[in-house]
Amino acid sequence: xxxxxxxxxxxxxxxxxxxxxQTDRSCRQTVLxxxxxxxxxxxxGSVLAILAxxxxxxxxxxxxxxxxxxxxxxxxxxxxxxYGWAVMAAIGTLLWLQARMGRVRLPLPLLLPVSGIVxxxxxxxxxxxxxxxxxxxxxWLEFPVPVLGFFGFCLVLVIYASLVMMMxxxxxxxxxSQWYIYGxxxxxxxxxxxxxxxxxxxxxxxxxxxxxxxxFAHNVLGLWLTPIGLASAYYFIPKVTGRPVHSYHxxxxxxxxxxxxxxxxxxxxxxxGPIPAWVITVGIVGSMMMFxxxxxxxxxxxxxxxxxxxxxxxxPTLRFVVFGAMSYTLVSFHGSLAALRSFSEVAHFTHxxxxxxHLGVYCFFTMMMFGAMYYIFPRILRREWSSAPxxxxxxxxxxxxxxxYVVGLGWAGLVQGWMMNNPDIAFMDVVKYTIPWLESRxxxxxxxxxxHVVFAILVWRMLRGxxxxxxxxxxxxxxxxxxxxxxxxARARERAKGVA
Amino acid sequence: MLVVYVVIxxxxxxxxxxxxxxxxxAIRTGQFHGLRxxxxxxxxxxxPVGTPTDFFPGAARSAASASGTKAGAMEEKWxx
Ligand code: HEM
Numbered sequence: 001x002x003x004x005x006x007x008x009x010x011x012x013x014x015x016x017x018x019x020x021x022q023t024d025r026s027c028r029q030t031v032l033x034x035x036x037x038x039x040x041x042x043x044x045g046s047v048l049a050i051l052a053x054x055x056x057x058x059x060x061x062x063x064x065x066x067x068x069x070x071x072x073x074x075x076x077x078x079x080x081x082x083y084g085w086a087v088m089a090a091i092g093t094l095l096w097l098q099a100r101m102g103r104v105r106l107p108l109p110l111l112l113p114v115s116g117i118v119x120x121x122x123x124x125x126x127x128x129x130x131x132x133x134x135x136x137x138x139x140w141l142e143f144p145v146p147v148l149g150f151f152g153f154c155l156v157l158v159i160y161a162s163l164v165m166m167m168x169x170x171x172x173x174x175x176x177s178q179w180y181i182y183g184x185x186x187x188x189x190x191x192x193x194x195x196x197x198x199x200x201x202x203x204x205x206x207x208x209x210x211x212x213x214x215x216f217a218h219n220v221l222g223l224w225l226t227p228i229g230l231a232s233a234y235y236f237i238p239k240v241t242g243r244p245v246h247s248y249h250x251x252x253x254x255x256x257x258x259x260x261x262x263x264x265x266x267x268x269x270x271x272x273g274p275i276p277a278w279v280i281t282v283g284i285v286g287s288m289m290m291f292x293x294x295x296x297x298x299x300x301x302x303x304x305x306x307x308x309x310x311x312x313x314x315x316p317t318l319r320f321v322v323f324g325a326m327s328y329t330l331v332s333f334h335g336s337l338a339a340l341r342s343f344s345e346v347a348h349f350t351h352x353x354x355x356x357x358h359l360g361v362y363c364f365f366t367m368m369m370f371g372a373m374y375y376i377f378p379r380i381l382r383r384e385w386s387s388a389p390x391x392x393x394x395x396x397x398x399x400x401x402x403x404x405y406v407v408g409l410g411w412a413g414l415v416q417g418w419m420m421n422n423p424d425i426a427f428m429d430v431v432k433y434t435i436p437w438l439e440s441r442x443x444x445x446x447x448x449x450x451x452h453v454v455f456a457i458l459v460w461r462m463l464r465g466x467x468x469x470x471x472x473x474x475x476x477x478x479x480x481x482x483x484x485x486x487x488x489x490a491r492a493r494e495r496a497k498g499v500a
Numbered sequence: 501m502l503v504v505y506v507v508i509x510x511x512x513x514x515x516x517x518x519x520x521x522x523x524x525x526a527i528r529t530g531q532f533h534g535l536r537x538x539x540x541x542x543x544x545x546x547x548p549v550g551t552p553t554d555f556f557p558g559a560a561r562s563a564a565s566a567s568g569t570k571a572g573a574m575e576e577k578w579x580x
Binding site for chain 1: 503504507508511515518519521525529532533534535536537538539540541542543544545546547548549550551552553554555556557558562
């Protein structure tokens with residue numbers, strides 16, 4: 001505590017300020033490890049993404065090494081982005097959010113940072129296994145089974161920490177973001193373990209395995225990434241604008257309906273597949289029911305922002321978070337419609353699906369996590385970001401890049417589907433039609449990756465301590481803390497002079 | 501095969517029970533009462549309703565003073 005100057009200005013209840021500073025401080029090591037590792041996997045995942053993308057229109061590119069063939073680079077991209085980037089960013093965010101909302105310190109100050117390292121070892125082990133040819137070849141679960149041991153260890157600690165924070169919390173009311181986090185934290189380990197058993201056990205094979213596989217893959221998005229993304233939106237939009245959620249009871253209704261319906265939706269991935277029709281129908285009905293939670297979230301985010309759009313100019317967090325929230329509405333409505341048989345007849349098994357998945361994991365989740373990181377890094381390190389222009393470059397490259405990606409492939413996928421449904425069109429003509437659009441994805445991916453590199457530079461400079469220390473009401477600079485800082489600097493100068 | 505059945509059914513039952521337990525707990529402890537205060541539970545006296553809390557680096561001080569909020573007023577006072 002000694003290093004952080006906290007004063008007692010008349011207007012502010014110092015105890016609350018103190019608690020906030022202490023909870024933020026207690027998250028420092030853990031969140032830093034999860035966040036910086038996430039950024040590392042994001043960079044690696046981007047390289048693999050560009051490779052995979054290039055190979056779709058230059059098939060011979062780097063094909064002479066088997067570890068760089070499409071069949072390995074693609075799952076390596078997926079797992080690096082999901083288990084490396086998305087999950088690590090999510091864990092860092094949810095731990096900080098829980099400490100913040102419960103006004104408690106993060107427990108397990110030693111074990112949680114260790115869990116971050118263990119998680120990295122797990123991802124690294126899995127990635128190497130995939131690249132040298134030991135993938136399980138079950139999409140989303142390509143990591144070899146022993147990786148479960150690494151992940152299990154960490155998840156047990158995260159669940160434990162969450163429960164402890166829930167018990168110790170100083171705020172009686174359970175805020176809507178906390179509901180989402182508790183849900184996500186308790187659902188994900190259950191999903192992961194049961195899916196692994198159901199897809200890897202020798203008894204389960206054929207179409208049954210496919211059903212378990214897509215039940216899992218869809219639920220990772222809906223019952224893990226979505227809750228953490230929405231928890232962030234429900235915290236950051238009100239917090240940044242200073243305006244409470246527009247309709248709080250709608251937000252709770254949204255949570256409970258998501259909890260009820262999402263789990264049923266997974267089998268819409270198998271529309272047209274050789275499984276019993278009723279299984280698919282259940283998935284379609286579940287997808288339609290999702291209109292309820294999605295509408296509540298859409299109304300709430302939009303109405304909370306109404307009249308507040310001016311803040312988008314001044315807040316980096318809000319830019320990313322609002323971009324993410326709007327994408328959530330889009331991707332969810334689109335997903336519900338895409339589950340219909342008539343729509344799937346055209347769009348299924350085309351690039352349209354890939355556009356949809358990146359609208360979700362990129363435009364919604366990844367952008368949301370960028371927003372969260374822009375808010376959290378300065379508070380756990382008590383430092384400003386070093387450069388406003390770089391933040392803007394990051395925002396515009398990723399925003400424009402992802403829009404090109406999603407709109408381009410979304411459209412091309414539809415045309416591809418119509419062409420494939422027409423028996424008079426030769427298959428090669430369909431392939432040729434898609435090539436310019438695949439090239440546009442490589443351009444988009446390059447733009448997005450430039451954004452990721454810029455972000456990594458910002459994070460690097462943040463860790464090095466380039467940004468101004470504790471400034472602005474963001475960090476609640478007070479007269480005394482500023483004076484203390486000036487004095488510290490003066491002393492340092494004095495010392496430097498003394499040495500010279 | 502037995503193992504698979506046990507896994508599926510026991511986890512389904514456990515998960516279902518935990519959701520019901522969560523809902524009952526929430527109703528019993530009054531989580532659905534006082535929703536207005538609930539929505540404001542993420543604010544406190546230091547960062548009250550009406551105070552924006554995030555700015556581009558460098559822009560912070562001027563934006564806060566301009567917003568006329570408590571934080572802004574504090575900054576203002578300090579500068580004088
Ligand atoms: C640098 C930007 C990115 C580019 C250029 C890119 C490119 C690609 C490519 C080429 C594929 C394979 C598509 C196919 O097989 O037809 C793919 C799949 C995938 N990517 Fe990305 N990606 C990017 C960012 C991300 C991020 C940040 C995430 C996650 C947070 C992600 C998650 C996925 C997933 C889940 C799939 C599998 C999609 C499915 O099977 O439906 N990607 N990506």
